[in-house]
Amino acid sequence: MRLTFPHMGLLSLPVETLLNGLGHEAVPAPPTNKRTFELGAKYSPEGACLPFKINLGNFIEALELGAEGILMGGGLGPCRFGYYAQVQQRILADLGFRFQMFLLEPLGGERQELYRTLQMLLAKVPVFQAMAAFRLACRKIRWVDRGNALLRSMLPRSKDRVKAQRSYERFLGAMREEKTPEKFGAHYRELEGELRADLWPEAEPPLRVKIIGEIYMVLEPRVNFHLEMLLGEMGVEVVRAMSVSQWVEEHLFGFFYPHHRRRTVLLSGPFLPSFVGGHGRETIAEMVDAGVNRLDGVIQVLPFTCMPEIVAQSIAPAVSATYRLPCLTLVLDEHSAEAGVLTRLEAFVDLLRRRRAVRTEAGRVPSGVPG
Amino acid sequence: MEDGVYLGVDVGSVSTNLVVMEPGGRISKKVYLRTEGNPIASVQKAFREVAPEFAGVKVLGVGVTGSGRQLIGAITGADVIKNEITAQGVAALQAYPEVRTVLEIGGQDSKIILIENGVAVDFGMNTVCAAGTGSFLDQQAHRLNLSIAEFGQIALRSKNPVRIAGRCSVFAESDMIHKQQMGHSLEDIVAGLCAALVRNYLNNVAKGKEIRPPVLFQGGVAANAGIKRAFEQELGHQVMVPEYYDTMGAWGCALLAQEERAAYGKSRFRGFQLTEEEIRVSGFECVDCPNRCEVVEVKIDQRPLAGWGDRCGKWQRINAEATG
Numbered sequence: 172m173r174l175t176f177p178h179m180g181l182l183s184l185p186v187e188t189l190l191n192g193l194g195h196e197a198v199p200a201p202p203t204n205k206r207t208f209e210l211g212a213k214y215s216p217e218g219a220c221l222p223f224k225i226n227l228g229n230f231i232e233a234l235e236l237g238a239e240g241i242l243m244g245g246g247l248g249p250c251r252f253g254y255y256a257q258v259q260q261r262i263l264a265d266l267g268f269r270f271q272m273f274l275l276e277p278l279g280g281e282r283q284e285l286y287r288t289l290q291m292l293l294a295k296v297p298v299f300q301a302m303a304a305f306r307l308a309c310r311k312i313r314w315v316d317r318g319n320a321l322l323r324s325m326l327p328r329s330k331d332r333v334k335a336q337r338s339y340e341r342f343l344g345a346m347r348e349e350k351t352p353e354k355f356g357a358h359y360r361e362l363e364g365e366l367r368a369d370l371w372p373e374a375e376p377p378l379r380v381k382i383i384g385e386i387y388m389v390l391e392p393r394v395n396f397h398l399e400m401l402l403g404e405m406g407v408e409v410v411r412a413m414s415v416s417q418w419v420e421e422h423l424f425g426f427f428y429p430h431h432r433r434r435t436v437l438l439s440g441p442f443l444p445s446f447v448g449g450h451g452r453e454t455i456a457e458m459v460d461a462g463v464n465r466l467d468g469v470i471q472v473l474p475f476t477c478m479p480e481i482v483a484q485s486i487a488p489a490v491s492a493t494y495r496l497p498c499l500t501l502v503l504d505e506h507s508a509e510a511g512v513l514t515r516l517e518a519f520v521d522l523l524r525r526r527r528a529v530r531t532e533a534g535r536v537p538s539g540v541p542g
Numbered sequence: 543m544e545d546g547v548y549l550g551v552d553v554g555s556v557s558t559n560l561v562v563m564e565p566g567g568r569i570s571k572k573v574y575l576r577t578e579g580n581p582i583a584s585v586q587k588a589f590r591e592v593a594p595e596f597a598g599v600k601v602l603g604v605g606v607t608g609s610g611r612q613l614i615g616a617i618t619g620a621d622v623i624k625n626e627i628t629a630q631g632v633a634a635l636q637a638y639p640e641v642r643t644v645l646e647i648g649g650q651d652s653k654i655i656l657i658e659n660g661v662a663v664d665f666g667m668n669t670v671c672a673a674g675t676g677s678f679l680d681q682q683a684h685r686l687n688l689s690i691a692e693f694g695q696i697a698l699r700s701k702n703p704v705r706i707a708g709r710c711s712v713f714a715e716s717d718m719i720h721k722q723q724m725g726h727s728l729e730d731i732v733a734g735l736c737a738a739l740v741r742n743y744l745n746n747v748a749k750g751k752e753i754r755p756p757v758l759f760q761g762g763v764a765a766n767a768g769i770k771r772a773f774e775q776e777l778g779h780q781v782m783v784p785e786y787y788d789t790m791g792a793w794g795c796a797l798l799a800q801e802e803r804a805a806y807g808k809s810r811f812r813g814f815q816l817t818e819e820e821i822r823v824s825g826f827e828c829v830d831c832p833n834r835c836e837v838v839e840v841k842i843d844q845r846p847l848a849g850w851g852d853r854c855g856k857w858q859r860i861n862a863e864a865t866g
Contacts (some may be wrong), residue, residue, distance in 0.1 A: 333855045334645040397853075404777060510609065511651075514609075514626065517624075518625045518627035518628055521627070521628040522627075522663070522664075522665065523661045525661055525662065526662070526663065
């Protein structure tokens with residue numbers, strides 16, 4: 172079947188690999204662009220969050236390219252995402268598109284839906300081949316995420332930041348095409364070599380800022396104004412716990428990785444002892460983690476009207492005060508303007524720089540140790 | 543200390559400010575003009591106003607801030623191009639070194655800066671709503687045929703402010719008109735509007751932030767005594783308005799230019815002749831790669847001076863070569 176799926180950061184790399192390996196044809200939507208925003212905003216309920224709108228825009232653009240089926244995630248708990256697929260399905264049907272919607276519900280969600288989706292996905296190839304495709308996709312996203320983390324740590328130290336980003340894009344291109352898992356590591360090492368060849372000698376460690384918040388807004392550079400690249404270009408090392416591979420481990424296979432959940436519950440416990448849906452609890456947990464590890468600051472990114480993140484936002488000042496950790500909250504939607512985001516980021520980075528300079532001078536923190 | 547002056551320019555949505563600062567921080571001249579949608583012309587005009595007096599004086603450094611900072615930074619040859627938040631914070635600390643909270647309401651944005659031991663530790667800025675900023679107050683004052691200063695004085699006379707819906711500026715306006723038609727007095731309506739804007743500010747911009755005294759209130763809107771009093775009533779302690787409340791951004795970046803001078807010892811200022819040059823700005827879509835960046839190019843007397851908007855840095859680089 173010609174299948175499409177929503178874009179979310181690097182997600183398309185493993186999903187394309189998986190679908191093609193399962194004998195389907197992946198029809199990825201064009202990378203999220205101005206038209207995606209326009210289509211999504213036009214046909215979505217005004218109050219829905221930006222991820223809903225962009226997903227819908229992606230689907231429309233992919234259906235125009237001839238996709239016959241849509242593979243979409245499901246969800247549990249008090250975040251509206253759990254109903255997105257159903258609402259999007261009806262909107263698209265009303266627009267006259269003919270397609271089938273397949274839901275990847277988490278275990279513990281709608282069993283029948285999950286069964287139906289798996290049946291469709293696995294219909295084309297023998298089980299052993301499906302297993303191999305799945306393993307390939309998992310390994311691919313791990314390496315891709317590793318490359319992304321490498322860029323985030325190297326970019327602030329790069330002599331030529333444009334060149335570093337070019338190298339990274341070449342790496343992504345090569346990984347997208349690569350079908351031999353043994354070569355993933357070679358591509359990664361090639362990227363590492365290129366990045367390391369062009370670094371300033373280690374002086375003062377760069378500012379370290381952690382990105383937290385709603386997963387889609389965090390992982391999709393095309394909706395967050397390339398936040399991580401902007402910060403990297405300002406000389407900031409971006410740290411984040413969230414990634415596609417982490418999401419797969421936690422969301423789809425949480426059963427095999429119970430320590431992820433235990434860590435979240437443990438860290439967020441003193442501030443937010445209950446599940447508020449989405450990644451509200453993770454946001455607080457990661458903020459506490461940033462405080463404990465003495466990062467310079469955190470940036471919370473959320474789509475306008477996101478309930479779980481609003482809960483986290485109102486708890487953030489308490490975490491900020493406890494760990495003396497500055498937090499910048501960016502609320503984004505299709506009306507957000509780049510200039511505003513840039514101004515806030517610049518001001519935040521300035522604040523962190525001045526703060527560190529004073530701390531270092533005061534001798535409370537020996538130089539060379541991230542304060 | 544070197545002889546000369548530092549220049550600070552704040553190009554905002556509503557006003558363009560220029561300050562001439564002596565080394566050390568004293569302001570010897572300030573110019574406050576309306577931007578009127580034309581940042582280049584208003585900056586040229588501002589420079590023309592100070593040129594006769596200072597043309598013979600050595601300019602030690604130039605700092606630029608405000609929403610037009612990139613463009614004006616290129617045109618003037620600024621040494622520091624800074625965001626408004628940093629600039630405002632630096633100026634507030636210069637005015638009152640012991641300040642803990644800075645409330646700033648400008649033409650189109652409002653911010654809060656929290657300061658501990660002389661360093662900004664947190665800030666907030668309006669994100670999804672601009673109700674309650676200067677341009678709305680401006681509009682309403684205009685509609686009621688009042689100047690901003692009068693507006694505040696009238697509000698102070700009110701004994702019984704009416705409640706105005708303050709979340710959205712358009713609804714606030716309909717509510718005000720409604721209250722007028724109902725026969726409420728002008729001062730009660732104006733005072734009600736001030737209270738509504740302060741509530742909106744505290745609920746949006748300052749949400750979750752602890753406002754500790756001493757509190758400084760700056761930005762163009764600080765001229766409005768009604769808003770100042772509404773803040774004091776809502777916060778329960780005194781709010782100070784610094785002397786240069788309406789040019790704090792410009793002053794802050796002049797101070798930053800002084801810091802920069804201390805570190806690098808020279809200035810890139812292009813000179814006062816910029817008031818007479820023909821400055822052209824054009825935008826185009828670069829088609830060299832699929833990013834399709836919207837590039838802006840500035841030309842002075844036909845020579846390219848600066849460019850930006852490109853993700854790859856090509857246009858920025860071409861211009862760096864052109865200017866050396």
